[in-house]
Amino acid sequence: MDHAATLPAAGHAETATGLNTFKVGFWVFLGSETLFFGSLISTYLVYKHQSISGPYPDQVLNIPLTSVSTFVLLMSSLAMVLALAGVQRGNRRQGLFWLFMVAVLGSTFLGFQAYEFTEFYHKGLTLQTNLFGSTFFVLTGFHGAHVTVGVIWLLTLWVQGLRGELPPERSLTVEIAGLYWHFVDIVWIAIFTLIYLLQ
Amino acid sequence: MATAEAEIQAGYHPHGRTGLWDWITTVDHKKIGLLYGATSIIFLLLGGLEALTIRTQLIRPDNHFITAEAYNQFFTMHGLTMVFLMGMPIAVALFNYIVPLQIGARDVAFPRLNALSYWIFLCGGLFLYSSFVIGAAPNGGWFGYANLSERPFSPGPNMDFYSLGLQILGIASIMGGVNFVTTIIQLRAPGMRLMRMPLFTWMAFVTSFLLITALPVLAVALFFLTFDRFWGTNFYMPAAGGDPILWQHLFWMFGHPEVYILILPAFGIVSEVIPTFSRKPLFGYAVMVYSGSLIGLIGWGVWAHHMFATGLGPIADAFFTISTMIIAIPTGVKIFNWLATMWGGQLKFTTAMLFSVGMIAAFTLGGISGVMHATSPHDLQQTDTYFVVAHFHYVLVGGTIMGVFSGSYYWFPKITGKLMNETLGKWHFWLWFVGMNLTFFPMHFVGLLGMPRRTYTYSAELNVGALNALETVGSYIMGVAAILYIWNLVRSYRKGEPAGHNPWNASSLEWATTSPPPEYNFGRVPTVRNREPLWLEGKEQVIADAQAAPGYIHMPPPSYWPILTAIGIATTFALFMTHVWWAPLIGLAATALCVMNFAFESTT
Numbered sequence: 001m002d003h004a005a006t007l008p009a010a011g012h013a014e015t016a017t018g019l020n021t022f023k024v025g026f027w028v029f030l031g032s033e034t035l036f037f038g039s040l041i042s043t044y045l046v047y048k049h050q051s052i053s054g055p056y057p058d059q060v061l062n063i064p065l066t067s068v069s070t071f072v073l074l075m076s077s078l079a080m081v082l083a084l085a086g087v088q089r090g091n092r093r094q095g096l097f098w099l100f101m102v103a104v105l106g107s108t109f110l111g112f113q114a115y116e117f118t119e120f121y122h123k124g125l126t127l128q129t130n131l132f133g134s135t136f137f138v139l140t141g142f143h144g145a146h147v148t149v150g151v152i153w154l155l156t157l158w159v160q161g162l163r164g165e166l167p168p169e170r171s172l173t174v175e176i177a178g179l180y181w182h183f184v185d186i187v188w189i190a191i192f193t194l195i196y197l198l199q
Numbered sequence: 200m201a202t203a204e205a206e207i208q209a210g211y212h213p214h215g216r217t218g219l220w221d222w223i224t225t226v227d228h229k230k231i232g233l234l235y236g237a238t239s240i241i242f243l244l245l246g247g248l249e250a251l252t253i254r255t256q257l258i259r260p261d262n263h264f265i266t267a268e269a270y271n272q273f274f275t276m277h278g279l280t281m282v283f284l285m286g287m288p289i290a291v292a293l294f295n296y297i298v299p300l301q302i303g304a305r306d307v308a309f310p311r312l313n314a315l316s317y318w319i320f321l322c323g324g325l326f327l328y329s330s331f332v333i334g335a336a337p338n339g340g341w342f343g344y345a346n347l348s349e350r351p352f353s354p355g356p357n358m359d360f361y362s363l364g365l366q367i368l369g370i371a372s373i374m375g376g377v378n379f380v381t382t383i384i385q386l387r388a389p390g391m392r393l394m395r396m397p398l399f400t401w402m403a404f405v406t407s408f409l410l411i412t413a414l415p416v417l418a419v420a421l422f423f424l425t426f427d428r429f430w431g432t433n434f435y436m437p438a439a440g441g442d443p444i445l446w447q448h449l450f451w452m453f454g455h456p457e458v459y460i461l462i463l464p465a466f467g468i469v470s471e472v473i474p475t476f477s478r479k480p481l482f483g484y485a486v487m488v489y490s491g492s493l494i495g496l497i498g499w500g501v502w503a504h505h506m507f508a509t510g511l512g513p514i515a516d517a518f519f520t521i522s523t524m525i526i527a528i529p530t531g532v533k534i535f536n537w538l539a540t541m542w543g544g545q546l547k548f549t550t551a552m553l554f555s556v557g558m559i560a561a562f563t564l565g566g567i568s569g570v571m572h573a574t575s576p577h578d579l580q581q582t583d584t585y586f587v588v589a590h591f592h593y594v595l596v597g598g599t600i601m602g603v604f605s606g607s608y609y610w611f612p613k614i615t616g617k618l619m620n621e622t623l624g625k626w627h628f629w630l631w632f633v634g635m636n637l638t639f640f641p642m643h644f645v646g647l648l649g650m651p652r653r654t655y656t657y658s659a660e661l662n663v664g665a666l667n668a669l670e671t672v673g674s675y676i677m678g679v680a681a682i683l684y685i686w687n688l689v690r691s692y693r694k695g696e697p698a699g700h701n702p703w704n705a706s707s708l709e710w711a712t713t714s715p716p717p718e719y720n721f722g723r724v725p726t727v728r729n730r731e732p733l734w735l736e737g738k739e740q741v742i743a744d745a746q747a748a749p750g751y752i753h754m755p756p757p758s759y760w761p762i763l764t765a766i767g768i769a770t771t772f773a774l775f776m777t778h779v780w781w782a783p784l785i786g787l788a789a790t791a792l793c794v795m796n797f798a799f800e801s802t803t
């Protein structure tokens with residue numbers, strides 16, 4: 001069958017670059033996301049030290065606690081790599097276990113974030129309190145929403161895997177979910193460095 | 200050729216839906232292009248009516264045709280309509296129809312996502328216009344400057360429609376951008392190297408990059424405004440330490456690339472039309488590609504020329520003055536290359552060619568006044584006056600709209616298989632060209648004499664009454680021209696002369712296939728061996744391939760999930776208007792359900 005006979009849009013057919021179309025499209029989308037988080041992070045930095053009333057970052061940010069949650073998220077990226085390797089090799093048990101682990105670690109990170117947000121609330125920092133509150137909650141909130149979407153995505157894949165619908169030929173779907181997951185992880189590393197560590 | 204017979208013989212199975220349901224569920228890039236085109240022409244008429252209302256109010260000093268409040272809503276909606284509901288989507292309409300044909304693809308990379316973009320755009324436009332029903336259309340200008348747009352100063356729902364409506368439209372644009380970047384990278388026919396792509400496809404490529412990079416910045420600016428208005432944050436409220444200038448930075452960081460999102464497609468069109476009707480290849484093809492890309496790139500470093508009056512300081516002012524002036528260089532290169540293409544060519548002044556040449560003239564004028572207020576001290580005299588209105592209308596009406604008119608006369612035969620009426624077309628061109636210059640040229644003087652923008656009336660003592668009356672007459676002439684255009688579209692669609700597959704004897708791939716093209720575009724995807732596949736060697740083979748009887752071709756099936764997902768997304772944002780905190784969650788849940796079905800739908 002020559003190139004003319006199949007629709008390249010189907011993703012698995014021959015393409016001009018030889019790359020997979022879904023993967024290229026997803027990379028392009030992540031480029032767009034970079035500008036989105038870039039704008040949020042820049043706003044946080046521009047408004048640093050501009051709050052005219054407390055609580056200020058050094059009064060509420062809990063670096064040891066967030067270091068733990070950051071470590072959890074980093075480990076989830078490792079789990080993602082192992083999950084993909086499992087699916088690609090057709091090792092169903094490895095794939096399923098690590099997919100589930102990514103979702104668990106991601107949820108743990110979200111649990112830490114929920115705890116952190118309530119702590120801040122008790123210390124008098126809300127979305128409306130000051131510029132620090134507004135920029136902090138909106139930035140980390142959007143990041144948390146991205147993690148939530150990722151967890152739902154991974155659980156969907158996990159359920160598919162349980163039903164035996166994740167053979168090695170479909171490893172690309174896991175790979176793309178992985179791209180998203182690593183991206184969200186990298187954004188968090190930027191947030192953790194710029195907001196928590198460099199106060 | 201007898202396409203239908205060929206399909207049956209060779210086993211190509213069309214999906215066989217017809218009528219309204221076919222349009223609602225279609226994922227065919229050509230049909231989606233037509234939907235985009237029809238919708239944006241309707242919005243062009245609405246935005247035009249708003250403009251005529253504005254001009255009627257300004258026909259004489261101290262006029263009271265409409266109230267100041269109505270005037271604010273009309274000029275705001277005029278701007279929003281012409282930028283977001285006409286200028287961008289009408290370019291996307293042509294991207295949709297033409298780009299896959301120009302690169303030798305059967306569809307875009309993600310056909311269902313393409314349908315989703317269109318339906319989100321339509322829902323966003325309807326949401327924005329629903330504000331007129333309750334008499335509370337956005338009234339703070341298309342730029343929505345904070346902190347005027349904040350709840351204490353705009354307590355009504357007007358600017359809620361703005362912040363939520365643009366958010367919906369932005370999602371559609373980002374999806375469209377992702378789709379076209381991927382399409383152009385991935386789906387080029389064999390031999391269609393990047394440096395063989397037609398200029399229109401190149402400009403679509405650059406524009407799509409600008410869409411995916413500029414729109415997320417607007418999304419963040421709008422989220423801050425939405426949070427401020429609905430949940431009492433203080434992003435743009437100076438009383439709590441916030442800075443209204445942050446809005447201006449974010450808005451113009453989007454807003455200046457947006458200017459190129461609006462003009463680069465027109466540059467692409469002109470670069471197709473001029474060589475075709477000069478019977479010469481485009482002069483300096485590579486330089487045209489580089490200059491277009493450079494405009495897109497430098498376009499990211501000039502945004503603060505919209506903000507000289509905010510007092511950024513001498514260093515920032517100097518930087519943005521220089522960077523803005525530098526953009527004039529690649530732009531000038533383009534203008535000279537178009538002229539050089541025409542030089543010594545066998546010129547044929549069809550309507551399409553007239554609009555392209557008219558576009559070069561009008562755009563050059565707009566470009567020159569642009570360089571004038573790139574100079575920050577100059578700008579301080581001109582900012583917020585009609586001089587600026589004159590400048591950007593020369594660029595957008597003279598540049599973008601005339602370019603799009605040119606493109607529609609050029610590609611109408613491909614899309615419908617029929618020629619447009621040239622006599623009506625020439626009336627359309629001359630009335631439009633004269634009307635446009637009558638409307639906008641006097642605005643330079645009116646502005647320098649001190650007439651401010653965005654003010655619903657002016658005093659007789661300003662002595663600009665006669666010029667304003669002239670401008671209003673000009674705008675009515677443009678109105679007549681627009682009606683002629685619509686009439687020409689309808690009439691030519693019904694009983695135009697048959698066009699054949701390549702009525703202009705043009706050089707690019709879209710002219711190889713039949714007019715209108717079959718659903719699968721090309722019977723066999725042609726192999727491209729040069730930059731002008733229909734002019735140079737191998738053209739017979741390219742045409743034979745394009746019009747060959749199709750082999751087994753799988754086209755993606757129609758789907759109703761795009762329209763449902765779009766309704767879900769738009770409803771989520773619309774439910775913010777209830778001010779009930781959990782109401783948007785209902786929309787979100789519905790959207791999630793649609794997205795799941797969208798994701799798991801079979802495309803075979």
Ligand SMILES: [Cu+2]
Pocket residue numbers: 454455458501502504505
């Ligand atoms: Cu600008």
